[in-house]
Amino acid sequence: MPVPITPKQKEVLDFIVDFIHERGYSPSYREIAQGLNLASPSTIHLHIQALRERGFLRATSGEGRLNRELEPTDKAVHWERSVVLPLKGLITAGQPIEAVEERETFAVPIALVPHPANSYVLRVRGESMIEEGIRDGDYVIVERNPSPKNGDVVVALLDNAYATLKKFYREKNRIRLQPANKTMQPIYCHDPLIQGVVRGVIRTF
16 A cells, blocks of 8 residues: 655655656755755755655665765655645544544545545544455545445445445435444435545555
8 A cells, every 4th residue: 555645745755756857866955955945954854754764765874964865766656646635634434423624635646536626535543444445544535426336435424413434325215334344233324415435545554
């Protein structure tokens, strides 16, 4: 699974990749700071360290402002084309909780986002979708779609206040929101507000 990075980390990574393509060698911390209009190269050090820990830059010996050993890994190539989506808070894969919205963002590969303008990201809490490969702490990429098909994993808003992540099934006189965990029971309702269909999963390790 790809690991999410913040928009600022993506900006630093993109600058490094573009700099190497144009000049044939990696930029110094000071050149990155100047190129991104940041006041101090020390800020760049934090972003570089995060990118190394996430596997986008190779770990090297030798640090400092004049370090030119910033080598992107193969993983960075796959993240070169990405899009920044809004992170709209938590969604439970378990019992519904009160819906919340946050104003954070992070970058995800554009290949995982068919319609960026109509998509957003939620962080998963709970274990009710583990048989679909969606685990506690994962991020799901959601496309706004009020008309899901049977079997789609959806974000459903119950009573206009409580959000949950479940598989959608339309039955004769009701909607069944089915967990993907054999130890848990489905939720039955008549008119849930479907806020979107899950199109991708991102996991941190």
